[in-house]
Amino acid sequence: MTHLPSNTGLQAPAAPEAGATVGQWLSWLESIHPAEIDLGLERVLEVFQRLFPRRPTARVITVAGTNGKGSTVAALETLLRTSGRQTGAYTSPHLVNYNERIRIDGTDVSDAALIAAFEEVEAARGSITLTYFEFGTLAAFVVLANAGVQDWILEVGLGGRLDAVNVIDADLAVITSVDVDHVAFLGTNREIIGLEKAGILRPGMPAIVADTDPPRSVLQEAVARQANLTRAGRDYTIEESSDALSATLNFQDRTIRLPAGPLPVQSVAAAVVAAQILEPATTDADTEAALAGVSAPGRFELLARHPDVYADVGHNPHAARWLCERLQSLETRGRKVHAVYAALADKDVQGVARAMAPVVDCWYLSGLDAPRGLTPEALETRLAPCKLNQVQSCNSVAEAITAAKGQAGVDDILIVFGSFFTVAEARTLLL
Template identity: 35%
Template sequence: MFNKNYSLSMWLKYLEKSDRKIIYDLSEIKSLAKKLDVLDSKAFIFTVAGTNGKGTTCAMLERLLLNAGYQVGLYTSPHLIKFIERIRINGFFLNEEDYISAFQNVESERNGILLTYFEFITLAALILFKRYSLDILILEVGLGGRLDATNIVDSDISIITNIGIDHTSFLGTDRASIAREKSGIFRKNKISVIGEVNIPDSMYQIAKEKKTILKKNNVDWSWEKQDCYWNFFHSDIKLYNLPITQIPLSNAAIALAALYYSGIKIDEKIIRESISNVQLLGRFQIISTRPYIIIDVAHNPDAAFYLSKKIDEIDIKGKIYAVVGILNDKDISGIINPLKSKIHYWFAAPLKTIRTATKKQLKDIFPIYNTSVLNDINEAYKKALILAKKQDAIIVFGSFWTVSEFLSLNIQV
């Protein structure tokens, strides 16, 4: 039973404790959202789904829109350090009292309706957005699309960044099933911008059923990278010599495509001045160069493959050490395989969550000859730092949890 005097941390513990298992039905949360009167937003809404790149796509959209003078609300997940990272209003985090008030609002109207942790905080986010006069909302899908809590909101533009294999216990074990789930965010007579080039037939089928309008990468819009710049092409505009971004160009491009299809006006000068400044915490973030210390939330095979390519772009003179923690429901072999040829030594450790891969699971999968399995990320990082010379690199990756634990260490490098 909750107490009206709960602090934010107490509220979060209460929600985690009362978190129900995911059921495949949004009817109850939708009825509660109607009761809370949070579905009739006057704001223009972007909903962003995909296996990888959702967070960076949202960050690019947010920055461009803010710099153009729009009032913008962003809902994203998960957080890395503090819960308040999940919601931004006009680029700023809210204070804890705002969350507590919204949580109390949801709880007072719930009347026995069971909600997951994510469903509860999604309703709270919608309450907070309603308290401000916002022009635009950007909603990042938490898991899948069709049954995700964000899908109770009817978006004006749907975005799917890519289709990879992840969350197979909920979304299916093949790309066709996963694409079908993610396509659940499509809306009738609305545009859906697709970054995936190899689109499964199931996505076309859902688009036809829902009568959504697909705008596809390399068909309706496209981008190309040159040595020191990149170009973006759309039926109404061609942008040449754009500055290289700090986030994946594929995600910057899909954000631009979504903006142009939305009809929202942004001056080209603002685009050129803004896109190179967007960076997201924990996404190939270089926090030191002697030695290189790089953190990345890569937690599935596609993301690990991208991380491997990014490492190739850096001139690392010495050895590469990896500090890795992975959840037990992930494809652990698929995550480490793209980096096996690059990593000289692995320091693996369980994470501070019941979902973690255990020391035994890590020992069973990682190569014996060049791996140490430690007790936690703190110990793993310290071991790597002892060995690393100035010309070497330490890559910290495998999960949002891994990066979060590393950032909480506040270690001086």
């Protein structure tokens, strides 16, 4: 057995005692590894093998991509349940409660099941250090295994190749999109980033690339890994209606209508293709009925009416371009769009603002009470070169929403976006 270092030499705090709450476990998890992110599979793979001497028998679907992962997972969960499958999903980050990260047949994991999984991982890891995300990923695997679900749908946290989710081989892999984000960890261009995301592909297993213009590195890696590749634009196509109220997916000999709901149509289409590959007997009518109500928290989510308040976790230029197009697809004639924007310091805020500028009439720049959150002054300074329309600075997301609602007419539109933290504050205030 390979010896794995236990720490940087500092004594790790003792694990929570019996009877500890989820909150106490999470506070402890934040303290047991010296780094928030420590890419690499050696440590987490060792603990995984201790927990699972034999690979779990469930079918595993792994989803990577710059944007659209959570939407793809949400749609695929619904579709597979429609086919009669029992599903377990693991996504990150959460909006309000950690339990949101793990769902069994669409329901958030209970505190009791989560704590039991934490205890099992802690007993297995011994002296091996795990990051917050690695520990949580292994705990999610334990929850899913204990629940006995048939399908595990796993969202990659960062990249793919070295992400903790990748310790288990995928029976089907999805790459939703490839764009520039998390450059400190993944690289500064799409080719390098694409190579990282393609690390989830497995020999002989089906793989879906939903990006219609994927980096060459993704395609080359698919060939090198001998994946059974299905590509958007080549093997399936999406035709959007002129009124933007629906789209049509053409795959193999099937034509399926996709509703213009809150999720990106590219993500929904990828989920449908995945479901058709996995469960080809599902009828088109059942698929369309399942999609009619599919949604995901924080993905163009309608939080309030009169004025309409939407929230979206989009935080990079690629996501902002989609968000701008989605807002433009609404009937906006005579309606002003008010944007509440709060972001983390390591994000391309100028790229995001420029992508949203064509549709936004008034900006409310907010401070963000979160690790790496920008103050309103810092955000306004960084966005000064963008010369945005009607800018107002606010100390908090709640203050910004209140200001925007005070200025907006009942028929106007408010969009709150910029990070998971931003949306979490909005949901807490409005729901």
